[in-house]
Amino acid sequence: QVQLHESGPRLVKPSETLSLLCTVSGGSVSSKYWNWIRQPAGQGLEWIGRMSPSGSADHNPSLRSRVTMSLDVSKNLFSLELSSVTVADTAVYFCAREGQFVRPLDNWGQGTLVTVSS
Amino acid sequence: DIQMTQSPSSLSASVGDTVTITCRASQSVSPYLNWYQQKPGEAPTLLIYAASILQSGVPSRFSGSGSGAHFTLTISSLQPADFATYYCQQTYGTPRTFGQGTKVDVK
Numbered sequence: 001q002v003q004l005h006e007s008g009p010r011l012v013k014p015s016e017t018l019s020l021l022c023t024v025s026g027g028s029v030s031s032k033y034w035n036w037i038r039q040p041a042g043q044g045l046e047w048i049g050r051m052s053p054s055g056s057a058d059h060n061p062s063l064r065s066r067v068t069m070s071l072d073v074s075k076n077l078f079s080l081e082l083s084s085v086t087v088a089d090t091a092v093y094f095c096a097r098e099g100q101f102v103r104p105l106d107n108w109g110q111g112t113l114v115t116v117s118s
Numbered sequence: 119d120i121q122m123t124q125s126p127s128s129l130s131a132s133v134g135d136t137v138t139i140t141c142r143a144s145q146s147v148s149p150y151l152n153w154y155q156q157k158p159g160e161a162p163t164l165l166i167y168a169a170s171i172l173q174s175g176v177p178s179r180f181s182g183s184g185s186g187a188h189f190t191l192t193i194s195s196l197q198p199a200d201f202a203t204y205y206c207q208q209t210y211g212t213p214r215t216f217g218q219g220t221k222v223d224v225k
Contacts, residue, residue, distance in 0.1 A: 035214075045154075045162065045205055047214040060213040061119075094161055103209045104152040104167035111161050 002027040004095050004109035012089075012116050018082040022095030022109055029053070029071055033098035034078045035105060036069065038091040046091075050098065051078050085116045120144050120208050124217035130225040135196045139220045141206035143187040150210035153182055153191045156219075157202045165204075166191065196222075 008020035022034065029051075036048035049059030051071050059067040068081040082089060092111040099106035121144040131137050141151065151169045154162035164173045166182035169189055179194045193200055201224055206217040 044219045045207075045216040047216065050212075050214075058212045062213070096161075098209075099164075099167070102150045102152065102168045104164050104173075105154070105162070105207070106164050106167075106173065108161035108163070 002097055002107045004097065004107060006093060006095050006109045006112040008112065008114070010112065010114060012085055012114060013118055014086055014116055015084055018080075018085050018089060018093075018114055018116070020080045020093055020095075020112065020114070021077050022079070023075075023077045024097075025076070027097070028073075029076050029078055030073050033103065034071070035096045035098060036080045037094045037096060037105070038089075039094070039111075040088075040091040048080065048082075048093075087116050090114065090116045119213055120147060120211060120215050122206055122208055122215050122217040124204075124206055124220050126220060127218065128221040128223065130223055131196050132225045133196055133198060135225075137193040137196055137200075137222060139191045139204055139206075139222075141184075141189045141191070141217050143189075143208055143210075145210075146186045147208040147210035148185045148187075150208055151182075151184065151189050152207045152209060153180075154205045154207065155200075155202045156205065162205060193222075 003025045035050040057069045066083045071078045094111045095109045096105040097107040149168040153166040156162040170182045203219045203221045
């Protein structure tokens with residue numbers, strides 16, 4: 001069974017860069033697609049972007065060019081950076097794996113709360 | 119972007135009830151429609167993918183149907199573990215988009 005685990009600073013100052021890692025066990029990041037999703041408190045789910053096994057990325061245009069994602073095959077993890085954060089970026093951040101066929105998100109990390117505050 | 123609209127936003131039900139949640143897309147997304155369940159403080163879990171295929175381990179009281187831009191999630195004989203928030207998601211294109219969620223609570 002694939003397991004995903006998010007890690008990174010829980011508190012980020014406004015205008016700085018949020019950085020998170022998602023460590024994958026029980027499967028290889030060099031297969032499947034790997035996604036980031038976030039959820040502000042009491043709100044719905046927002047898709048941030050995804051990495052392909054070859055290392056190419058799609059991201060949500062709503063986040064403009066603030067998103068950078070990468071894949072580290074040697075460490076079996078993928079990462080998210082979100083630059084120029086504001087309080088509106090405070091949310092629980094989830095990483096998730098895409099499954100086969102219609103590519104649903106079939107495995108999720110437990111999520112990590114990142115707070116943007118001075 | 120493909121907009122996903124769920125209805126209702128919330129509903130109250132009792133154990134044993136049959137519950138139906140609707141998800142409409144702003145364009146056809148068949149069969150790239152998935153349903154998730156989320157309980158407070160937890161990550162979402164996949165219930166149904168490709169509109170009607172039950173994810174392994176999901177109880178058979180959950181079912182999905184629909185095509186084109188109109189989909190439904192039905193929970194037959196609601197159980198205590200089913201009180202949660204449900205989201206639809208399209209994986210037809212990027213950006214992936216979710217419905218706003220439907221909270222099912224106790225009547």
